[in-house]
Amino acid sequence: MTADPVLPLFSPDFDSARRLWLALAAERGLAVQSHVHPLCGPAGEVLAVDVVREGPADAARVLLTTSAVHGVEGHGGCAIQAGLLRQGAELLGGHPTDTAIVHVHAINPHGFAWGRRVTNENVDLNRNFVDFGQPLPGHPDYAAIHGLLLPARWPPTAENEAELSARLDAMGPRRAQMAVTKGQHTHADGMYFGGCEPTWSARVFREVLRRHTAGCQHLAWIDLHSGLGPFGVGERIFAAFDAAALPRARQWWGEQVTSVEAGSSTSIPMTGPIQWAVADECPQVAYTGICLEYGTLPLPQMLMALRADHWLHQHPEADAALAATIRRDLRDAFYPDTDAWKRQVWVQGLQAAQQAVAGLRGLAP
Numbered sequence: 001m002t003a004d005p006v007l008p009l010f011s012p013d014f015d016s017a018r019r020l021w022l023a024l025a026a027e028r029g030l031a032v033q034s035h036v037h038p039l040c041g042p043a044g045e046v047l048a049v050d051v052v053r054e055g056p057a058d059a060a061r062v063l064l065t066t067s068a069v070h071g072v073e074g075h076g077g078c079a080i081q082a083g084l085l086r087q088g089a090e091l092l093g094g095h096p097t098d099t100a101i102v103h104v105h106a107i108n109p110h111g112f113a114w115g116r117r118v119t120n121e122n123v124d125l126n127r128n129f130v131d132f133g134q135p136l137p138g139h140p141d142y143a144a145i146h147g148l149l150l151p152a153r154w155p156p157t158a159e160n161e162a163e164l165s166a167r168l169d170a171m172g173p174r175r176a177q178m179a180v181t182k183g184q185h186t187h188a189d190g191m192y193f194g195g196c197e198p199t200w201s202a203r204v205f206r207e208v209l210r211r212h213t214a215g216c217q218h219l220a221w222i223d224l225h226s227g228l229g230p231f232g233v234g235e236r237i238f239a240a241f242d243a244a245a246l247p248r249a250r251q252w253w254g255e256q257v258t259s260v261e262a263g264s265s266t267s268i269p270m271t272g273p274i275q276w277a278v279a280d281e282c283p284q285v286a287y288t289g290i291c292l293e294y295g296t297l298p299l300p301q302m303l304m305a306l307r308a309d310h311w312l313h314q315h316p317e318a319d320a321a322l323a324a325t326i327r328r329d330l331r332d333a334f335y336p337d338t339d340a341w342k343r344q345v346w347v348q349g350l351q352a353a354q355q356a357v358a359g360l361r362g363l364a365p
């Protein structure tokens, strides 16, 4: 590593992030559990979720971190995890006997490697944790605009955009954001598709969560994202479903912890977020969690980049220059490759992890 401790934590692609992760784990003498994805990356590289646990196997208090739930957001999330691993036992305050940290590195490795937000199934992993044994929820607001979000040609015509704006304006800003991003189960080639069955990443994650919370009583979780909110600001979004956990989350992470239910967040309520796995896989834990969501571009620009990415997925025959532009714009929308953004991401990520460890340790045994 160079003298600068922060910038080298950020990797230009999945494979570099994975190599850094494996090297740091080896340096620390920590075991890695690798879950290898059935598909390869664009250069034929292995895709995998690499789990590293720091601290005792039977710890009663566990801090979980997850990155790249939305693949392309792994640039920021994996950098934070690399920095936390490099911190060493210091982050846990020496050699605790009852606290562990479990890092789930690149839970959607396919999306990260291919520069997409979704999984190889075109599924938004953070909408894929619904109960597939029950009838799937409908989302008529999305169905009404699907064809306008992803028109036959790209870029969209002025008429298309005028009609889409008119429909969204009529809904008002919050309902309009939910129309697009809440999650839907009817358009497999569409945006924010929650899938019709658990994805590979969802199945792996459930297994990891089960295994690493076997002896756990208190679970803290920081799920790392980017793409919403002011540039470089890490919004701490309450990500649990028991309202009683909100005061605890604010005690640990500050009064600025926002809530999608209360409408104080840049995000909105969604169907099937990954945190729903807690109730299924480790119902015995007292759970406190946030999404740490780093801002990049204004919402309309981010959504335009995402629409283009989905359009390209529908149109693999698209002109090569157009395809390259779309891929670059998508990456820029979730990973502003600037020194300032990276430094902001790291500082806030480290602080949130330190606060979580302190919060866990302050709880009664």
Ligand SMILES: [Zn+2]
Binding pocket: 069, 070, 073, 224, 225, 226, 227
């Ligand atoms: Zn995200």
